Amino acid sequence: IAGITQAPTSQILAAGRRMTLRCTQDMRHNAMYWYRQDLGLGLRLIHYSNTAGTTGKGEVPDGYSVSRANTDDFPLTLASAVPSQTSVYFCASSNGQGPNTGELFFGEGSRLTVL
Amino acid sequence: KQEVTQIPAALSVPEGENLVLNCSFTDSAIYNLQWFRQDPGKGLTSLLLIQSSQREQTSGRLNASLDKSSGRSTLYIAASQPGDSATYLCAVRREGNNRLAFGKGNQVVVIP
Numbered sequence: 227i228a229g230i231t232q233a234p235t236s237q238i239l240a241a242g243r244r245m246t247l248r249c250t251q252d253m254r255h256n257a258m259y260w261y262r263q264d265l266g267l268g269l270r271l272i273h274y275s276n277t278a279g280t281t282g283k284g285e286v287p288d289g290y291s292v293s294r295a296n297t298d299d300f301p302l303t304l305a306s307a308v309p310s311q312t313s314v315y316f317c318a319s320s321n322g323q324g325p326n327t328g329e330l331f332f333g334e335g336s337r338l339t340v341l
Numbered sequence: 342k343q344e345v346t347q348i349p350a351a352l353s354v355p356e357g358e359n360l361v362l363n364c365s366f367t368d369s370a371i372y373n374l375q376w377f378r379q380d381p382g383k384g385l386t387s388l389l390l391i392q393s394s395q396r397e398q399t400s401g402r403l404n405a406s407l408d409k410s411s412g413r414s415t416l417y418i419a420a421s422q423p424g425d426s427a428t429y430l431c432a433v434r435r436e437g438n439n440r441l442a443f444g445k446g447n448q449v450v451v452i453p
Contacts, residue, residue, distance in 0.1 A: 259440075268445040269430070284440065316384060327392070328373050328434055330441060332384040 228252045230333035232317050238339045239307050247302045247336045249317030257320045258300040260292060262313040269316070275300055307340045343368045345433055347444035355452050360418035362447045364431035369409045372434040376405050376416050379428045379446070421451045
């Protein structure tokens with residue numbers, strides 16, 4: 227069972243560089259999400275997508291962009307990375323059918339360090 | 342705005358004791374509540390999902406209850422084992438909203 231695959235697993239990046247975190251799911255879930263997790267702040271939603279072709283802003287969207295060209299892929303782009311974007315990034319997806327409607331599944335995370 | 346609180350932030354229990362973890366939320370108009378486990382350096386693993394119409398869910402040694410009117414959920418882990426050491430997070434999805442509000446988690450250490 228693959229579930230959600232994130233890449234890269236970790237990355238060190240110079241400030242000002244552009245970076246795309248990749249996320250692919252094989253569960254055919256409609257909804258996908260990007261969270262960042264920081265010590266003391268917990269998980270915060272960056273962007274989400276309810277279905278292919280649509281996206282929305284979460285709590286902390288500034289400096290990030292997403293696209294949802296198809297059901298499976300939901301990349302997160304940092305146009306010009308800053309040190310405050312140093313974090314662990316998690317991609318997640320949720321289903322919309324059956325007895326466990328709305329159950330959220332997570333990838334293993336991408337650890338990003340911006341210097 | 343939905344606020345989700347998990348207290349205490351960290352706790353230790355001896356092996357064999359039952360674990361009781363609490364999650365409280367401010368807005369009772371929820372769609373579902375989900376409990377997760379997170380091991381250090383890893384992603385979140387779904388443990389139990391309780392829909393708003395349900396009072397509890399069980400899986401093996403785990404049992405989660407939901408009381409919407411009081412804004413509380415409790416996760417019980419029976420006969421704790423060292424392998425249960427992890428951070429446990431709860432998350433609440435509002436009605437009509439596809440986004441979850443997360444608590445900051447309970448960091449649990451089970452002492453052999």
